[in-house]
Amino acid sequence: MPSSVRRGFTLIELLVVIAMIAILVAMLLPALSHAKEMGRSARCKSNLHQMGIALTLYGDDYKQFPFTVDFSVGRTWFSQIGRYLDADGLFHCPSYRGPSSYSWSENMIHYTGGSYGYNGLGTGSRPSGYFSHNGVLGLGGDRPFQAKQAPTPVPVSRIRIPNDMLAIGDSVMNGFGITSFLLTTADTVRDESERHRVGLNAVFVDGHVESSRQRDLGARTAQARRRWNNDNLPHPETWEAVKEAIR
Numbered sequence: 001m002p003s004s005v006r007r008g009f010t011l012i013e014l015l016v017v018i019a020m021i022a023i024l025v026a027m028l029l030p031a032l033s034h035a036k037e038m039g040r041s042a043r044c045k046s047n048l049h050q051m052g053i054a055l056t057l058y059g060d061d062y063k064q065f066p067f068t069v070d071f072s073v074g075r076t077w078f079s080q081i082g083r084y085l086d087a088d089g090l091f092h093c094p095s096y097r098g099p100s101s102y103s104w105s106e107n108m109i110h111y112t113g114g115s116y117g118y119n120g121l122g123t124g125s126r127p128s129g130y131f132s133h134n135g136v137l138g139l140g141g142d143r144p145f146q147a148k149q150a151p152t153p154v155p156v157s158r159i160r161i162p163n164d165m166l167a168i169g170d171s172v173m174n175g176f177g178i179t180s181f182l183l184t185t186a187d188t189v190r191d192e193s194e195r196h197r198v199g200l201n202a203v204f205v206d207g208h209v210e211s212s213r214q215r216d217l218g219a220r221t222a223q224a225r226r227r228w229n230n231d232n233l234p235h236p237e238t239w240e241a242v243k244e245a246i247r
Contacts, residue, residue, distance in 0.1 A: 040094040041196040044170070045209045047090045051116070051168050052203035054084035064153040065139040068120030068182050072143055074104045076181060077118040091115060093170060095195050098179055107145040117171035117183030122229040123238045137229040137238075139167060139205075160232040162205035169202030170195050172214060185228060185238075188218030 058081050059065060066080035078091055092100060093115035102111040122137025141151045159165055171179035172187045180187060183202075194200060199211045216224060222234035229235060 037095065037197050041198060041201060041211070044093045044095060044196065044201050045211075047093065048116070048168060048201055048203035048209050049207065050085060050090050051081060052205075052207040052209070054081040055167055055203075055205070056207060057081075057084045059156040062153075063157075064155045067140045067143040067153065068118055069109060070143040071107050071109070071145045074107070074109075076102070076109070077120070077140070078114075078116070078181065093195065093201075096171075096179070102181075111178070111181060113178040114171055114181055115179070116168050117180050117187075118168055119166045119183050119228060121182070121184065123185050123225050123235050137231070137235060139230070154230060158230045159205050160230065163208060164227055164232060165205045165230060166217075166227055167203050167205045169217070170200040172200070185218045185225070188214050 055065070066075075066077045069076050070080075082088065082091070091114070096115040099113040100115060102109055102114070104110070118140075119138045120136070120140050120142075124137045136151055136154060138154070140154050143151070166183070169183050171181065171183065173190060174180040174182075174184070174187045194214055196211065199213045200217065201209060201211050202217070203209045217227075218224070222236070225234040225236070225238075226232050
């Protein structure tokens with residue numbers, strides 16, 4: 001009676017199977033990574049939506065928008081609207097991997113980076129740390145320690161088209177090498193990778209959230225620039241000033 005022969009894998013067959021598995025894994029990993037990033041982006045958009053609601057509530061109470069930084073009382077825009085939010089974690093984008101902290105000392109803010117930036121100055125902005133308070137086109141400039149020198153707050157009524165004006169978005173790297181609490185047109189034209197693969201997330205004054213490419217946000221076109229300004233005008237006279245400032 002012939003004996004049964006149990007045949008195993010040859011070395012070549014085993015290597016072929018391993019190679020096929022490696023190919024499948026290589027094909028699946030990018031898709032899984034993209035899916036995870038889409039999930040993080042969705043959480044970021046949810047954070048921004050909640051901040052948009054908080055900004056609206058602040059505007060309803062005070063009939064104006066918060067300053068970017070109020071040095072006279074030691075508050076930032078995010079500490080002002082934070083009173084209308086239930087969780088501090090909403091100020092942290094799940095895709096942000098840099099430092100995130102700030103402190104006050106003798107009427108100065110020591111900021112090391114964070115997740116979100118505020119459209120305080122509009123297209124009148126310069127790279128963070130180099131800007132004028134005059135003619136604020138965004139939601140609010142800085143209030144110095146000596147309050148009598150402060151610009152007037154931007155009233156809610158000044159926003160001409162709320163659904164076409166940027167309010168808060170994913171922070172970008174500024175000229176000092178950290179992500180800024182101030183979102184500026186000058187900083188958005190810097191070369192850097194997108195935080196989310198589909199672009200940067202931002203909430204508008206009316207509360208809706210959009211995703212855009214970083215360089216598209218800072219493009220020197222009328223359509224892009226008017227979205228930064230409370231009068232919904234592009235103010236082309238500021239384009240060359242920003243270009244010169246980032247050289």
